[in-house]
Amino acid sequence: MGEPTTGATAGPTRDAERAGDAERAGHTERAGDRSATRLVRGPGLLLVWLYGVMSVGAVSRSLYQIATEFGHAPLAYSLSAVAAVVYAFITYTLVRGGETARKAALVCCAAELAGVLAVGTWTLAEPSAFPDTTVWSDYGMGYLFIPVLLPVTGILWLRKTRR
Numbered sequence: 001m002g003e004p005t006t007g008a009t010a011g012p013t014r015d016a017e018r019a020g021d022a023e024r025a026g027h028t029e030r031a032g033d034r035s036a037t038r039l040v041r042g043p044g045l046l047l048v049w050l051y052g053v054m055s056v057g058a059v060s061r062s063l064y065q066i067a068t069e070f071g072h073a074p075l076a077y078s079l080s081a082v083a084a085v086v087y088a089f090i091t092y093t094l095v096r097g098g099e100t101a102r103k104a105a106l107v108c109c110a111a112e113l114a115g116v117l118a119v120g121t122w123t124l125a126e127p128s129a130f131p132d133t134t135v136w137s138d139y140g141m142g143y144l145f146i147p148v149l150l151p152v153t154g155i156l157w158l159r160k161t162r163r
Contacts, residue, residue: 039093039095039102039157040095043153047153047157050146051087051150051154052091054083055084057135058084058087059088061080061084072132075129076133077134080135083112083135086108087112089104090108093105099163105154105158106154106158106159110155112150113155116139116140116147116151117139117148119136119137120139120148124138
């Protein structure tokens with residue numbers, strides 16, 4: 001394995017060596033398992049893109065608001081930061097793929113949906129508690145309701161891709 005190979009056999013030999021190394025490291029992916037563990041295909045690609053956009057938007061918004069006017073609405077800005085972390089984590093797990101990542105993303109999408117519903121209801125029931133809006137205010141109305149639709153879509157996709 002450590003000997004140099006000739007040009008005629010270099011490609012297949014190196015591929016076989018890489019496959020053997022990956023198999024020994026536990027990183028093999030059988031052809032039948034590939035579709036079950038790969039989350040970034042079909043609708044999953046759109047989910048990754050949307051979660052990525054929402055991550056950038058929520059991170060930017062919360063960092064700016066926390067840095068410049070945190071005293072004005074600390075609860076709202078803190079909740080926006082929580083939303084940013086949730087979006088970034090879900091984006092990461094979708095890109096990572098695999099069964100463990102799928103399960104983690106599913107739990108996180110369910111928690112996100114609960115957060116959107118709780119904060120959305122809270123902002124409607126007691127608007128005075130929120131001098132400024134969050135990403136999840138009014139069920140994400142300021143973001144075209146994407147914050148409430150995204151976790152539902154994510155849950156449906158992640159359930160469909162399970163083994």
